[in-house]
Amino acid sequence: MKPADSINEVSNTMGLEIYSDGAPRQRRQRPSLKYAEAAREIPVFSQTDVLVIGGGPSGTSAAVAAAKLGADVTLVERYNHLGGLSTGGLVIWIDRMTDWHGKQVIAGFAEELFDRLPREAIMGPGKGEWGSRDAAVADYWSYRSAAFQGVVTWSPTIDPEALKSLSMAMVLERKVRLLLHAWAVQPIIKDGVMCGAIFESKEGRQAIFAKVVVDTTGDADLIARAGVDAETDIDTTDIHHCINTAFMLAGVDMERWTEFRRTDKQGFADFMNRGRETLQFFEKPFFSWRSDIALFMGPRLSGYSAIDVEDLTEVEIRSRHLMNGHLAFYRARAPGFEKAYLILSAPQTGVRHSRRFVAHNKVTRGQWDEGKVWDDEIGVSASPAPKWPNISVPYASLVPVGVEGVLGAGRHVACDASSHTFLREVPQCWMTGQAAGVAAALAAGSGQFPRDLDPRLIQRELLKQGAYLSPSIQSRAGLVFAEAK
Numbered sequence: 392m393k394p395a396d397s398i399n400e401v402s403n404t405m406g407l408e409i410y411s412d413g414a415p416r417q418r419r420q421r422p423s424l425k426y427a428e429a430a431r432e433i434p435v436f437s438q439t440d441v442l443v444i445g446g447g448p449s450g451t452s453a454a455v456a457a458a459k460l461g462a463d464v465t466l467v468e469r470y471n472h473l474g475g476l477s478t479g480g481l482v483i484w485i486d487r488m489t490d491w492h493g494k495q496v497i498a499g500f501a502e503e504l505f506d507r508l509p510r511e512a513i514m515g516p517g518k519g520e521w522g523s524r525d526a527a528v529a530d531y532w533s534y535r536s537a538a539f540q541g542v543v544t545w546s547p548t549i550d551p552e553a554l555k556s557l558s559m560a561m562v563l564e565r566k567v568r569l570l571l572h573a574w575a576v577q578p579i580i581k582d583g584v585m586c587g588a589i590f591e592s593k594e595g596r597q598a599i600f601a602k603v604v605v606d607t608t609g610d611a612d613l614i615a616r617a618g619v620d621a622e623t624d625i626d627t628t629d630i631h632h633c634i635n636t637a638f639m640l641a642g643v644d645m646e647r648w649t650e651f652r653r654t655d656k657q658g659f660a661d662f663m664n665r666g667r668e669t670l671q672f673f674e675k676p677f678f679s680w681r682s683d684i685a686l687f688m689g690p691r692l693s694g695y696s697a698i699d700v701e702d703l704t705e706v707e708i709r710s711r712h713l714m715n716g717h718l719a720f721y722r723a724r725a726p727g728f729e730k731a732y733l734i735l736s737a738p739q740t741g742v743r744h745s746r747r748f749v750a751h752n753k754v755t756r757g758q759w760d761e762g763k764v765w766d767d768e769i770g771v772s773a774s775p776a777p778k779w780p781n782i783s784v785p786y787a788s789l790v791p792v793g794v795e796g797v798l799g800a801g802r803h804v805a806c807d808a809s810s811h812t813f814l815r816e817v818p819q820c821w822m823t824g825q826a827a828g829v830a831a832a833l834a835a836g837s838g839q840f841p842r843d844l845d846p847r848l849i850q851r852e853l854l855k856q857g858a859y860l861s862p863s864i865q866s867r868a869g870l871v872f873a874e875a876k
């Protein structure tokens with residue numbers, strides 16, 4: 392049976408219409424013409440100390456961190472909400488914030504956020520269980536995204552609307568000037584220094600001048616347009632190059648589904664095989680923050696670029712086709728999904744990787760084994776597996792080469808392809824965002840370029856904001872703090 396026929400077979404059974412056949416579209420050739428856009432004057436919208444572009448995890452965290460230091464901060468976001476992929480992309484499974492011993496190493500902004508999210512908006516293990524290797528506890532949480540390699544981890548799933556609301560509250564209470572529905576299109580560069588950005592909105596094109604810019608667009612939009620080189624190599628055998636639009640099915644019983652997975656391993660394997668035969672790209676659901684909503688962070692599509700407008704369009708068309716196919720297939724065959732319905736497809740396309748900007752240093756696979764602690768460390772990530780120690784992230788990986796006045800944070804920070812597998816995760820983006828925000832405020836306040844800042848000042852402020860740094864860095868920063876007082 393051809394895949395397309397089998398999709399129709401499933402959809403017809405359910406009386407659902409499939410609106411596209413899921414096959415890749417034929418591209419029309421683009422004309423090889425150029426258009427000379429006329430130079431023009433545009434209004435200056437504002438002047439600010441710190442301009443943060445992109446309100447995802449890294450941008451929200453950067454804006455709050457900079458404002459805590461008293462900087463005047465403007466945050467520009469193209470959509471109508473904050474949280475980026477962690478809300479609008481339905482990436483509501485927040486990856487590990489604990490190391491393999493259960494110690495919370497991604498703290499600071501992340502910790503503040505979870506202290507403030509309503510309890511009913513979070514599903515995850517209690518603090519007492521973090522790091523547990525108890526087989527029964529780990530088995531329970533392994534089906535709920537919070538145990539990995541037999542260790543219970545602090546990696547909860549959350550309600551995206553609660554995170555949107557809290558993110559907005561946190562920036563507004565810090566008096567950040569928030570601009571939604573505003574798309575930054577071009578950095579303003581004078582003598583090699585980024586001193587603002589041009590954005591487009593329903594009002595047209597306007598400029599914002601800033602003492603320091605923080606690019607948290609995820610795709611290094613501003614940094615790349617400033618001419619900074621980017622690394623784009625990625626392991627094509629791994630999921631990190633894949634793009635997709637996530638979706639949620641409601642009206643489900645995830646407890647019943649999990650019981651099926653746990654107790655009927657052959658039935659589950661047959662189900663998955665049948666799904667793959669029928670739809671080609673087939674995904675199993677994750678627990679969300681509630682047992683009547685299932686999360687699908689796929690099906691993952693390969694071979695597309697997140698910075699090519701036609702590729703992004705194609706991903707949306709194919710993802711929608713696959714969403715409808717999944718709905719029909721699960722309703723027909725999955726225990727607990729008989730009454731499922733599509734409650735939401737993600738407003739933001741699920742991009743794992745596009746560019747990683749070139750910076751003064753970067754996190755690399757080479758440092759994992761030796762457990763290198765950078766002198767300019769601004770955060771610590773749990774390692775990908777228990778055999779490696781925690782991974783230190785240097786400040787210089789946030790400082791692009793070739794242009795001054797700008798910092799980058801989030802999933803485009805400087806690292807190699809292997810280290811990108813975890814540096815792009817939501818908690819790590821909160822962590823680099825907070826560091827970039829602190830550094831941007833310090834640089835704006837002192838009139839220095841971010842590159843010239845003393846990292847110990849950044850470390851000291853990060854510790855004051857509740858961030859975690861390696862013990863050797865903590866004691867050194869503590870000394871500096873004591874001297875400064």
Ligand SMILES: Cc1cc2nc3c(=O)[nH]c(=O)nc-3n(C[C@H](O)[C@H](O)[C@H](O)COP(=O)(O)OP(=O)(O)OC[C@H]3O[C@@H](n4cnc5c(N)ncnc54)[C@H](O)[C@@H]3O)c2cc1C
Pocket residue numbers: 444445446447448449450467468469470473474475476477480482484485486487573574575576607608609610612635637688689740741742743800801802803815816817818820
């Ligand atoms: C399918 C998928 C599954 C994933 N699974 C997990 C997981 O299980 N756990 C986990 O922790 N992480 C996961 N991740 C990774 C994680 O979601 C992202 O890497 C993380 O959200 C990146 O944060 P960010 O702030 O760098 O960028 P983003 O979340 O992409 O936010 C960038 C923000 O900037 C805005 N923006 C972009 N360009 C502009 C512009 N020019 N002007 C104005 N605004 C702009 C965007 O609208 C967006 O709001 C997953 C990612 C994907 C795609």
